Amino acid sequence: MLDRRDDWWGAATGFRDLPDVERVVNIPKTGHDRAAQLIVSGDVDMTGDLVSAPLMKSVVESADHVTSFSGDEAPHGNLDWWPNWLYMNHQTGTWDDVRLRRALNHYVNAQQLVDIAYLGANPVSRTPFPAFGSMGPYIEDSIPLADEHGVGVFDPAKGDALMQEMGYAKNSDGMWDKDGxxxxxxxxxxxxFEAVGPIIAQQLRAVASMWSL
Known part of the structure; x- marks a missing residue:
């Protein structure tokens, strides 16, 4: 709980008037469903990311007093400053070979992931930059490099070729196997990322048959 201090130095110097809000109360939400219930019922004034695009859409459409950064329009929020990535731990020894990381890149269907997890509202990024207008020239200059290395290109055949090049073969369970x-x-x-993780895991099972997850 935060209480407004009427002796705030900014008000005393004329820098800024006192805010109308006198007290901010933080209510632990325990989960995204609970946060959605609280804001729909009017028990809270603001909540953070509800993570689930279907949940966010349902909340905005079902409660006239609830809105988002984009109003009632998808993606029911604002463009974040950081694209999402899947990083590998190079210290384990498993991911030292760049071909394995590139195979994983070709096995993940980013557009399908966006369509399911975010109802198609999010852009698919092939660079480290968010799609803000000011970043346009940098993104444009980076795309040829992404094309050169196949970044973000869903192509299971290329992934299979890389696995075979490393000496892997499909075993009787349909899993990539090397030396047993x-x-x-x-x-x-x-x-x-709770809406994203299960989709990636299922893609790797169904398309790559690559993991024991």
């Missing part, structure tokens, strides 16, 4: 061992991985991320 399959490639395994554990995904770790923040709660805001």
């Amino acid at each position: 061992e399959t490639v395994t991985a554990s995904f770790h991320g923040l709660a805001l």
